[in-house]
Amino acid sequence: MQLTTGSEQPGGPMAYSPHGWWSILIGITMLCAIGSSRADKPCTASSSVGDLVLLGSSFQVFCTYQASCRATKSMHIDKKKTNKMESYNSTTIFLNVTNISKNTTYTCLCEGEPEPCGLDIDTGYPPDLPENVTCVQKGQFGEVMCRWRRGRETHLTTTLELWVRAVFGNSTAGSVSYPGSGSRSDPGLVSVNFPVSGSLQTEYSVWASSSNKLGSAVSTTFNFTLDHIVQPFPPAVSQVECWSLGCNFRVEGAQGAQLLEVQQRAAQEPGPWILHPHTAGSVWNQSIVSLQPYTKYEFQARVRLSHRRGIWSDWSQPVSNWTQEEAPAKALDVWYTTSNSPNNSITLHWKRLSDTEARGKIRGYKVIVHDTLAGKSESNTINNHISGLSCSRCDVTVYALNSRGSSPPAHFTIPLRAAQPPQNVMCRNHSNHSVTISWRRPVTAGAASGTGDGAVSGYLLEWFPVGRQVEKLRWKRLGPNETHTVIRDNIKPFECYEGAVYALYEQAVGRAQFEDFYTLELVPSAGPSVHQPVVEGDKVTVSWSEVPQEHRRGCVINYTIYVVNSEGKYVRNYVCRASERSFTIRGLPPEENYHLWMTASTASGQGPRAGHSVSFFIKPQSLLSDSWLYTMVLVGIISFPVFFVLLCLYQVSSLRRRVSALVHCLMPDIVPDPANSKWAKECAKEKGELTLHLYLSESSVSEEEEPDTVEVQELPEGSWSSWNPAQHTDSSRTLEGAIHPTLHLLFMPQQIPATDPSTTAYFQSSYLKSFSQESGSSGQTQDSQGTDMTVDYISTHVLEGREEKEEEGLDVMGFFSCPQNPLSPFMNPLMSFEGKLTLDAVRIDCSEFLD
Structure with missing residues (x-):
C-alpha cells in the first residue's frame, strides 16, 4: 500500500509530501507504544469459567508469564x-x-x-422465582x-420489577414496569x-420479575379488580369503661364499613387474642x-x-x-x-392468692385465734405468715383482705393429734x-382400723x-388416692x-419425714469456718460454723478435721456428722503446737479445705492437775482419817465406852477369848512391868462408877531402845490380866519389830498420846508437858450427862466396816510421832469385872 501526498514525476524517483510523512510517524509511534505496554506486563491471569462464577462452584485460575520471566513464579489469594x-508448562501455572x-x-x-497481574472473581446466585404476589388498595381512592417474596439473596446486582397490564372493556393497555424496593x-x-384509574370493574394483571448476570426469573400472573383488593384504613377504639366482669368501648373512623x-x-401476661364475632x-x-x-x-x-367487597x-x-x-x-x-x-412456738404459713383468685389488690391478712x-385474739399482718403463737389447742381462722371485702375463711386447728403416718x-x-x-398408705388408715x-x-x-x-417453706396438697408426686417448682x-409427707385425717395428722434430696450435686466449693479451739488439759474442743449455702452445692454428709504438728507432719483426722457443730479431741501428745483445718463432703466427694487453719498448744500435765477432780481426791485423802478419829472419840464417853467402841470398830463381830491369846500368855509368864486390869463384862460395872484413868509417863527421846523390861519389876506394873490380840496389834509401834511380847505392850504410848491430843482433852501440847507428869488421856467426867445420847451414838460406829487389820489403811498415818512419849504406868483394876 502506498500513500501519495504529491504528484509523481515521470521517469524520476517518487516524491512524498510533508503531510504523508507526519501520518507515517504517528502510526509508528502508536505501534511502539502498544508494543511497549505489552512488554511492561510480565504475565496475564485468566479463569476457566470467566470472572463471574456461581457460589460453591469449582474452576481453575491460570497465570501465564512472559518468556523473559525466568525467576520464581508465585500466586496469591487475596494477598496471601x-x-x-x-x-x-514452562510459562504457565x-x-x-473448589467450592468458592x-x-x-x-x-x-x-x-x-x-x-503483578491479577483477576477479580465475582460470585453469586441467579435470582429465585418471585412468590406470593398480592395487591391491596389502601382506602377506596388510594394507590x-x-x-x-424474592427468595434467597443473590449477592449480585439484581433488578426487581413489577409489570402491570390493565384491561378496559375490550381494550388492553400495554404492560408497564415499576421498580421494586426491599423492605427494611x-x-x-x-x-x-402504582396509581390506578378507571372503574372498580377494571381488571388488572400483575407479575414480578428478577434478573442479574447469572440469570432471570418471572412469577405467575395475579389478576384482580379493585373491588376485590380495596382495604379500609384501621378504625380507632376509644372510651373504654370497665366494671368488675366486663368493659364497654366505642369504635370510630370506620369509613363506611x-x-x-x-x-x-389480658395485658399482664400477654397470651393469644380472643376474637369476638363481627357485627354490622x-x-x-x-x-x-x-x-x-x-x-x-x-x-x-x-x-x-x-x-x-x-x-x-x-x-x-x-x-x-x-x-x-x-x-x-x-x-x-x-x-x-x-x-x-x-415453748414450742407455732408459725402459721399461707400461700398468696393468684391475681385471678385475689380479684383485687390484697391489702393484708386477718388472723383470729x-x-x-x-x-x-385477733391480729393483722401484711406478710404471708405469722409466728409466735403458743397454745395448748387453738382454732385458727385466716382471711385475705382487699378493698371490696375478705376471702372465704380458712379454718385450721392446731396442734393436730398425732395419727398413723x-x-x-x-x-x-x-x-x-x-x-x-x-x-405408701398408712398401715391402719380408714374408718375400720x-x-x-x-x-x-x-x-x-x-x-x-x-x-x-x-423462710423457705413450700407445700403441696394431694388427694387421698395419690401416693406420689413430682416437685418441679420452687x-x-x-x-x-428436706421435708415430710403428712397423712391428713379429720382431726389428726400423721407425719413421715424425709431428708437430704437434691436434683444436681457437686463437691462443696469451700469448707466450714473453724473457730479457735478450747484446750483444757489434754482435751481439745473444736467448733465450727456450717458451710455457707452457696458453697454446699448439694447435701453435706460429714465434716473432716485434719490435725498436723508444728513441722507439718500429719497427726490424725476425725470424721464428724453433718449435724454436729463441735467435736472433742483427746489423746494428743502434750508440749506440742498443732494446726487444724476442716473440709466438708457431699455424696459427690470431699471439697477443699477451709480458707485458713487454726493453731493451738497442749501444755504438759503436772502431778496435781488443775482439774477439780484431782483437788477433791487430795482433800478427801487428807480429811477422811481425821474425820474418822474424831467420830470415834466423840462416841466414847468413858473407858468402858472407849473400849467397847474401839472393840466394836476395830474388831470383827465374833471376838475370841482374850485369855487364850498367845500374847497374853507370854506376858503372864514374863511378869512384865505393866499391870492391866481389864473389864470382862460391861454388865458388872455400874453406870455411876468411873473407871481408873490411864497414867502415861513421858520419857526422854532415845530411851525406847535402852529400856529393859527385866529391870522394872514394880508389882504395880506386872501384867495380871490378858490383853486382847486386837489391842496388841493396836498398841504395837511401827519402829520396833513385834518379836518380843514384853516390849510390845510398852510401846503403845505413841498411839495413845496422839489420840489424846487429837481428842482435845489435854490443854497442853506435847512439847510443853513434863516427862514426870501423869497424863489423864480420856477423862470420863467430860462426857457426863450425855450418856444416853452417846449410847445411841454408838450405833453410828456400825456404819464403818472395820477390816482385819484396823490400822491399815486408816491408822498408820496417826502412829508416826517419832517415839517422844512412853507408857510408864497403866493401872487398870480388873477386879470389878470379875465380881
Missing part, C-alpha cells in the same frame, strides 16, 4: 501467598479452586518484577400496593406502589363481658366494607383498661410449723430440675432447704432439701 498451584464461597482476587507475580424490616419482601371485629387479651353498622358501641375482676385488658378492632383492615392500635375489684373468691391454703424452742385457755417415703431424681416423692382417726382425707407434702423451714439444683 499459596503453595497449592501447579505447573501447566494454575490453581484448582465469596468474591476473591487472584494475583500472579514474577519475582523481581515490580508490577395499589403489591408485594412478593423484612429483607426478603419486595413492594411496589359495614363489618366490625374486636379482640381482647356504621358506628359501633361494643360490650365485652365474662372478664376477670381486677385485670388489665387490651382491646383492638378492624373493619370491612361488606361481605362481598374489599378485605379486612389492619387491626387498630391496642387500648387497655383495668376491670374493677371484687372480694377474693378463694380461701387461703394454710399450713403451720412448730419450732424446737422450749380461739385458744381454749387464753380465749380469743405414711409408710416407706422415698425420694428419687426425676430430672435435673425435678424430684419424685412416693409413699379401730384407731378413731377415720379415713385419710388427703396428703400434704412439704419441703424446704435444709435449716430454712420458716426447687433449685445444687441445693439440699
